[in-house]
Amino acid sequence: MRFLAAIGLLLILTVGVVDAQATDGLITSQNTTLFTGPGPSYEEVGQLSIAQPFTVQARSQVGNWVRIIHTDDSSIAGWAQTGHLPLAVNEFELSSVPAINTPDADMERANLQFTPAILFETPVLPANINTERLREIYETGQELGNDPFAVAKVGDCNTASGYFLQPISVGQFDIGPYDYLSDTVDAYGESFQRRSIASRDGFNVSSIFDPLWAMGADCNPNEPPLLCEYRHNPATVAFLMFGQNDILVLTRDQYREFLTEAVERSIERGVIPVLSTFTNRPENTEKWGQIMAMNTITIEVADEYDVPLINFWLAAHSLPSYGIGNDYAHLTQGGVGVTFTGREAEYGITLYNLVVLNMLDTIYHDIIEPEDV
Numbered sequence: 001m002r003f004l005a006a007i008g009l010l011l012i013l014t015v016g017v018v019d020a021q022a023t024d025g026l027i028t029s030q031n032t033t034l035f036t037g038p039g040p041s042y043e044e045v046g047q048l049s050i051a052q053p054f055t056v057q058a059r060s061q062v063g064n065w066v067r068i069i070h071t072d073d074s075s076i077a078g079w080a081q082t083g084h085l086p087l088a089v090n091e092f093e094l095s096s097v098p099a100i101n102t103p104d105a106d107m108e109r110a111n112l113q114f115t116p117a118i119l120f121e122t123p124v125l126p127a128n129i130n131t132e133r134l135r136e137i138y139e140t141g142q143e144l145g146n147d148p149f150a151v152a153k154v155g156d157c158n159t160a161s162g163y164f165l166q167p168i169s170v171g172q173f174d175i176g177p178y179d180y181l182s183d184t185v186d187a188y189g190e191s192f193q194r195r196s197i198a199s200r201d202g203f204n205v206s207s208i209f210d211p212l213w214a215m216g217a218d219c220n221p222n223e224p225p226l227l228c229e230y231r232h233n234p235a236t237v238a239f240l241m242f243g244q245n246d247i248l249v250l251t252r253d254q255y256r257e258f259l260t261e262a263v264e265r266s267i268e269r270g271v272i273p274v275l276s277t278f279t280n281r282p283e284n285t286e287k288w289g290q291i292m293a294m295n296t297i298t299i300e301v302a303d304e305y306d307v308p309l310i311n312f313w314l315a316a317h318s319l320p321s322y323g324i325g326n327d328y329a330h331l332t333q334g335g336v337g338v339t340f341t342g343r344e345a346e347y348g349i350t351l352y353n354l355v356v357l358n359m360l361d362t363i364y365h366d367i368i369e370p371e372d373v
Contacts, residue, residue: 026092030050031047032081035080037106039105039317053070054069066080066085066097088340088341092177122314129308138236138367144270149188150191150234151239152238153196154229155241156200156241157244158244163333163353164352167338169190169192194233204250226262237272238266238273240262240275241277242278243295247287252293255297259298260304263301263305263307272367273305275301276310276352277298277299277314308362320346323352333347334349
């Protein structure tokens with residue numbers, strides 16, 4: 001992913017040179033819809049029907065979309081969701097095909113009537129991160145004694161969920177075809193089991209600065225949950241996702257103020273903050289304007305401080321019900337651990353886990369243990 005990202009769109013024209021041996025013997029297990037690009041905003045270009053042979057030519061940055069072609073009929077080709085293909089069953093490894101930096105949305109076809117363009121324009125994962133900037137934050141953390149292999153979770157019920165990263169630590173995990181994430185999982189897996197003081201059901205972004213929410217958690221008097229978490233868990237990377245409760249209780253200015261403070265406090269302690277937009281359904285019309293505004297603010301704050309951003313709002317567009325439950329608050333879970341064997345195309349928490357691991361993989365290899373050093 002990290003070393004192929006810069007190849008760009010031109011690679012689409014040359015992916016046919018990939019060693020076909022890597023994809024020999026792949027047969028569709030269901031009817032698979034094909035698109036002109038890696039996302040549902042792209043035009044549908046047909047289907048690959050069940051029991052048809054296909055070759056994988058390339059993958060998206062996250063890997064949950066792959067470009068495939070019918071083995072015997074090159075006119076049948078397009079992008080499909082990885083989870084709809086039997087790659088895991090065939091022990092196919094996505095590292096065998098190049099990752100290309102194709103836009104995650106087709107701006108000419110995106111529905112911008114009720115959605116700001118920035119939410120479609122912002123990639124699910126950044127094509128590039130500011131390594132110089134993030135290494136400065138990392139080095140500050142090392143001077144303060146931070147653990148380079150510790151992750152902090154900061155957020156609401158979805159971050160506090162036992163299905164977010166934690167199953168990896170107890171073996172309820174199947175990496176499926178995403179083999180390129182293995183070393184990152186090995187490096188950080190133990191830290192995933194920690195229950196964070198800074199993530200809790202009902203939290204909004206202001207809660208992590210309210211000492212009342214830190215009571216009973218071995219925190220100092222008047223110490224807010226975020227700083228208490230960083231004291232107990234001197235992590236190197238923190239994943240922050242708010243929004244589901246914020247839209248109910250905070251103004252947009254308050255959301256920006258507290259999110260900005262969370263980023264600043266993280267940076268001061270040498271913790272690389274990774275922000276994330278949040279998903280919801282268009283049927284939530286009463287709060288749609290607030291959802292759009294707070295997601296836009298999240299992107300703007302990440303851009304202002306030049307820290308990584310996950311645009312999960314866009315990633316979740318490929319999921320049933322946008323990956324959110326009927327309560328418009330909890331990511332769909334499926335009642336299982338973190339298994340990337342098709343569930344990443346069905347459930348919100350599974351796809352979020354996959355995107356987070358991809359982001360952590362980039363930080364790990366570009367910042368923590370860079371290959372160019």
